[in-house]
Amino acid sequence: GQQVMQIPQYQHVQEGEDFTTYCNSSTTLSNIQWYKQRPGGHPVFLIQLVKSGEVKKQKRLTFQFGEAKKNSSLHITATQTTDVGTYFCAGPRAGNNRKLIWGLGTSLAVNP
Amino acid sequence: ETGVTQSPTHLIKTRGQQVTLRCSSQSGHNTVSWYQQALGQGPQFIFQYYREEENGRGNFPPRFSGLQFPNYSSELNVNALELDDSALYLCASSRDYEQYFGPGTRLTVT
Numbered sequence: 001g002q003q004v005m006q007i008p009q010y011q012h013v014q015e016g017e018d019f020t021t022y023c024n025s026s027t028t029l030s031n032i033q034w035y036k037q038r039p040g041g042h043p044v045f046l047i048q049l050v051k052s053g054e055v056k057k058q059k060r061l062t063f064q065f066g067e068a069k070k071n072s073s074l075h076i077t078a079t080q081t082t083d084v085g086t087y088f089c090a091g092p093r094a095g096n097n098r099k100l101i102w103g104l105g106t107s108l109a110v111n112p
Numbered sequence: 113e114t115g116v117t118q119s120p121t122h123l124i125k126t127r128g129q130q131v132t133l134r135c136s137s138q139s140g141h142n143t144v145s146w147y148q149q150a151l152g153q154g155p156q157f158i159f160q161y162y163r164e165e166e167n168g169r170g171n172f173p174p175r176f177s178g179l180q181f182p183n184y185s186s187e188l189n190v191n192a193l194e195l196d197d198s199a200l201y202l203c204a205s206s207r208d209y210e211q212y213f214g215p216g217t218r219l220t221v222t
Contacts, residue, residue: 031209042202042213043155044114088154092209099145099168100211102154 002027004091006103014111019076021106023089030092032065032072033100038085046074046087079110114138116205116214124220125193133188133217137205143167144186145211146178147202155202161186193221 003026013019023032031050035043047056049065049072056063062075076083086107090100115138125131137144143162147155157170161180175191184205190197198221204211 033209033211035211042216043204043211044213045210048209086154093168099157099160101157102147104154107152 002094002101004089004101004103006089006106008106009104010107010109012109012111013079015081016078019079019083019108021074021087021089021108023072023074023103025070025091025101027094028069030069032069033090034063034072034074035088035090036085037088037105041085043088076108079108081110081112084108084110114205114212114214116203116212118201118203118214118217120217121215122218122220124222126222127193127195129193129221130189130191131193131219133190133201133203133219134185135187135203135205135214136185137203138212141205141207141212142184143206144180144184145204145206146186146188147204148172148197149200149202149216151199158188190219195221197221 005024007022031048033048034046037043047063052069053067054065060077064073086105088105090102093099117136119134145160146158149155158172159169160167164180177189180186200216200218202216204213
């Protein structure tokens with residue numbers, strides 16, 4: 001069945017280092033969404049990418065959607081302790097844009 | 113905050129019991145999705161309701177059921193609770209693609 005995979009599962013960085021998480025889908029996606037979940041919190045929507053090759057930036061966060069629309073990445077420049085959390089990518093199920101398939105997430109820990 | 117509320121925030125039940133979790137969606141949102149999130153895992157899709165009708169279901173047994181009311185709030189019911197049902201249950205409301213999550217209900221089954 002349709003799957004969304006994320007790597008790495010965990011990442012530990014020193015504050016100021018960069019961080020990247022990768023998301024790969026077994027099928028072509030009409031769009032991909034990224035969410036962040038802080039420890040003890042709930043997922044919060046970050047961004048949606050729709051176009052092939054699309055790149056979007058939010059301050060230190062850069063999101064990219066692959067040309068084939070099967071993979072995506074989130075890059076954080078110069079991490080801060082406030083970046084701590086789990087980053088999830090999610091893509092719509094084939095045939096139903098309202099339902100999302102979620103990756104398992106990448107948990108980011110930042111040492112001050 | 114997202115404007116999505118869930119109740120209760122925490123719940124402890126024993127195996128075999130039944131539980132009802134509630135979710136109030138954000139104003140104007142006609143879709144509610146329910147997720148189960150075990151510790152250290154990503155959200156697992158349970159089912160979704162769109163304008164009071166079930167709009168798809170994940171790999172959860174029939175003892176997980178739900179409904180959506182005319183005001184688009186929703187309930188998740190779980191019968192015959194099992195220990196593995198212990199998890200954070202999240203609801204998310206949406207109108208388009210962006211999902212707005214509630215704070216979740218932490219269910220512990222002993």
